Amino acid sequence: MENSEVNSVDLYGDEEIVEVIELNETEPTPDDLAEDIEDMDFTEGDEGRETDDEGGEEVEEADKDDSDLTFAKHTGSVFCVNLDPSTNSLAVTGGEDDRSFVWRVSDGEVLFECTGHKDSVTSASFSHDSALVATGDMSGLIKVWKVETKEEVWSFEVGDLEWMEWHPCAHVLLAGTADGNVWMWKIPSGECKTFQGPGCQATTGKILPDGKRAVVGYEDGIIRLWDLKQGNTSHVLKGPDGHQxxxxxxxxxxxxxxxxxxxxxxxxxxxxxATGKVVGVFSTEGCKPKVLMEEESETNSIESVGFCxxxxLIAVAYLDGTLAIYDLSTQSLRLKCPHEAGIVHLQWEDSSPLLYTCSLDGAVRIWDARSGQMVTQYRGHTAEILDFTLNREASVAVTASGDHKAKVFCLQRPDR
Structure with missing residues (x-):
């Protein structure tokens, strides 16, 4: 099967922007990608070795609760939330109480609890077809459950867990750990492949849409693009090309x-x-980098990014409450959308220029990226929002908060 290849990056003009991909006559289908990932050699070894060298702030209680449902089974902060991609009818949450629940968005009824965790559950998500749900805790214990039967079908323990993500087309799970390693498993067989890191935390990662590569960022500022099939790095960005x-x-x-x-x-x-080259750098004037000091001082960092x-357009969310929207054509700042508190996460709507943010003041806000105006906001949490997710139609948002609750908001906008 031939893949789409990125041949060049050409940033130009106002109407046209990024020539990023030249499609072959036959574009790969999800089935093709799933078949490719199933053909991978999941054996542990040295083929993946590279040879080249939070607590949220308290907020005042909301004046009103705009939510349509409150899920209150957790007894500690709720750290993560995810919706099943097939029907968007089920949510999974994980929390500080070492518990994770799969529950119905419509009425909050618990389908089953993902039991057996021994530390805070910081990652929880459904597979691409909603058949499986994976939960992972800070200590590195990962469990996978079959949703239909509510049974645990696989578990594994790694080092301290930093992040976890399902493959977009197959029952394959990727996870990054504090020792810098990235693990990939077939589920439920457990066949494993490791991508050995530099000894510092693999702080964030994402599988690319082609299903064959993953980008991983590390604590030392280095970015590595991994070939999941070959088990090696195709590009490494460090020094001036990486982050500081x-x-x-x-x-x-x-x-x-x-x-x-x-x-x-x-x-x-x-x-x-395609090239592993940096083609744009975006920073907002007045934003001071986060620094480590004995005394309290003004700090800042980028917490979330996303493509429209x-x-x-791209959006960049800062811990100081700045939402910056940049024009890719000119690589210039287009708009700033100030928040009352630090932004935790942002998400673009799939089929419109609307942008959603959640922040440490406990609010979900909707922004129009064309004007920079806030369309509306939803409140109800009495502490910071730590994660949120949207359904496909962007008609429902589900939030996870430090107030020990998850909430379901039915989103109403003037254009609906």
Whole structure:
């Protein structure tokens, strides 16, 4: 099967922007990608070795609760939330109480609890077909459950867990750990492949849309693009090409031709996945990088980044409450959207230029990236929002908060 290849990155003009991908006559299908990943050699070894060298702030209680449902089974902060991609009817949450639940969004009824964790559950998500759900705790215990039967089908223990992600087309799970290693398993057989890191934390990672590569950011600011089939790095960005501090977040364009990384150095870097070259650097004037000092001082970092699918725009969310929207055509700052508190996560709507953010003041906000105006906001949490997710139609948002609750918000906008 032939893949799409990124041949060049050409940033130009106002109407056209990024020539990132040249499609072959036959574009790979999800089945093709799943078949490719199933053919990979999942054996442990040295083939993956590279030879080249939070607590949220308290907020005042909300005046009103705009949510349509509150899930209150957790007894500690809720750290993560995910919706099943097939029907968007089920949510999975994980929390500080070492517990994880799969529950119905419509009425909050618990389908089953993902039992057996011994530390805070910081990662929880459904597979691409909603058949499986994976939960991972800070100590590195990962469990996978079959949703239909509510049974545990696989478990494994690694070092301290930093992040975890399902493959977009197959029952393959990827995870990064504090020792810098990245693990990949077939589920439920458990066949394993390791991508050995530099000995510092693999702080963030994402599988590219082609299903054959993954980008991983590390605590030392280095970015590595891994070939999942060959088990080696295709590109390594370090020194002036990498970040000058831990990489905090990563996103990729819909076609996989570009990746966007953010760091505590307050810079976002745009990288071609074909060449491994930095093709854009974005920073906002007045944003001070996060520094380690004995005394309290003003700190900042980039917490979330994302590509707009409808317009040549990217968004960068800062811990100081700045939401910056940049024009990819000119690589210039287009808009700033101030928040009352630090931004934790952002997400673009798939089919419009609307952008959603959640922040430490406990609010979900919707922004129009064309004007920079806030469309509306939703409140109800009495502590910081730590994670949120949208359904496909962007009609429902589910949030996870430090107030020990998850909430479901039915989103109403003037254009609906």
């Amino acid at each position: 501090g831990p990489v905090t977040c990563v996103a990729c364009s819909k076609d996989g031709g570009l990746i966007l990384t953010g760091s505590v150095d307050c810079r976002a870097k745009l990288i071609s996945t 699918n409808m317009l040549p």
